[in-house]
Amino acid sequence: MNLRYKLIVSDFDGTLRQSGGGISDGNVRAIQEFGAAGGIFALCTGRMPSSILPYARKLGLRGLLASYQGAVIQNIADGAFVRDSRIPSADAAEICEFLQADGAHIHVYDGNDFYVNKDDDFRRWYEKTCAVRGILTPFDVASVVREKGVSPHKIIVVSPASERERILRAVTERYGGRFYVTTSMENLVEIVMRGSDKGGALRYLADYYGIPLAETIAIGDNFNDLPMLRAAGLGAAVENGEEALKAQADFVTRTCDEDGVAYVIKKFGMGDLV
Numbered sequence: 028m029n030l031r032y033k034l035i036v037s038d039f040d041g042t043l044r045q046s047g048g049g050i051s052d053g054n055v056r057a058i059q060e061f062g063a064a065g066g067i068f069a070l071c072t073g074r075m076p077s078s079i080l081p082y083a084r085k086l087g088l089r090g091l092l093a094s095y096q097g098a099v100i101q102n103i104a105d106g107a108f109v110r111d112s113r114i115p116s117a118d119a120a121e122i123c124e125f126l127q128a129d130g131a132h133i134h135v136y137d138g139n140d141f142y143v144n145k146d147d148d149f150r151r152w153y154e155k156t157c158a159v160r161g162i163l164t165p166f167d168v169a170s171v172v173r174e175k176g177v178s179p180h181k182i183i184v185v186s187p188a189s190e191r192e193r194i195l196r197a198v199t200e201r202y203g204g205r206f207y208v209t210t211s212m213e214n215l216v217e218i219v220m221r222g223s224d225k226g227g228a229l230r231y232l233a234d235y236y237g238i239p240l241a242e243t244i245a246i247g248d249n250f251n252d253l254p255m256l257r258a259a260g261l262g263a264a265v266e267n268g269e270e271a272l273k274a275q276a277d278f279v280t281r282t283c284d285e286d287g288v289a290y291v292i293k294k295f296g297m298g299d300l301v
Contacts (some may be wrong), residue, residue: 097228
C-alpha cells in the first residue's frame with residue numbers, strides 16, 4: 028500500500044489512553060493495521076520512560092519512543108537513550124527554590140526516578156495514574172537536587188486546576204526565556220530544556236526514519252502537543268482536547284473514548300474513510 032502519511036506520532040494521556048485508563052481494542056487494531064501496511068506509529072508523551080515503555084511494548088511498537096516531552100528519546104527494544112536532554116543541576120535547584128517559595132508540590136525527574144516533596148493526594152493520584160513510585164524528599168527538594176547533583180530531565184508542579192494558569196504565568200515570566208514551560212493537564216505545569224518539546228521530538232523521529240515532515244501526522248489533546256501539531260504535515264486534535272489546541276489543528280477527530288486515534292489512522296493514514 029502506498030501510504031500518503033508514513034509516520035504518525037501520538038500523545039498518550041487524553042489522546043490514545045482512554046479517560047478511564049487503558050487503550051481501546053479499536054485503537055490497538057488500527058495501530059497494528061497501519062504498521063502492517065508499512066507505516067510507523069510512535070508515542071510522544073510527557074510521561075517518564077518507565078511509565079510509557081510498557082505500553083509501547085504491549086502495542087508491539089518498534090523503533091523509537093519519546094518521553095519527557097521529547098527530552099528523552101529511546102530505543103523500545105533495549106530501552107537505551109538516544110537523546111538525553113537535562114536541566115543543569117544548578118538551574119534545577121534554582122527553579123525548585125522559586126517553586127518552594129510558593130508552597131508548590133514539586134516533582135523532579137531523573138531518568139526512571141522522580142523525587143516528590145509532598146506526601147499528599149496529588150502524589151497518590153500521580154503514582155496511581157502513571158504506575159510509578161516517587162522518592163519522597165523533605166519539602167526542600169532544592170537542597171536534595173543540589174546535594175545529589177541531580178540534572179533532571181523535567182520538573183513539574185502539581186496543583187489544583189484553579190491554580191494552573193497563575194503558576195504557568197509565574198514560571199513562564201521567570202524562566203520562559205531559558206527553558207520550555209508548558210502544561211499537559213489541567214493541574215500540571217512542566218519545565219524542560221528549550222528545544223525539548225514535542226515538535227523537536229517529531230522532527231527527530233522523522234529524520235531518524237527518513238520521512239519528510241509533509242508525510243507525518245501528529246495527534247494530541249493539550250497545549251504541550253501544539254509544537255508537534257505545528258511541525259507535522261497534518262496536525263490532529265481529539266475532540267476532548269483543549270479548545271485553543273483544536274482551534275489550531277488541521278483536523279479534529281473523535282474523543283479519546285471514541286477511538287479518535289484510530290479514526291485519524293483510518294481516514295488519513297490508511298485512506299479508508301471518505
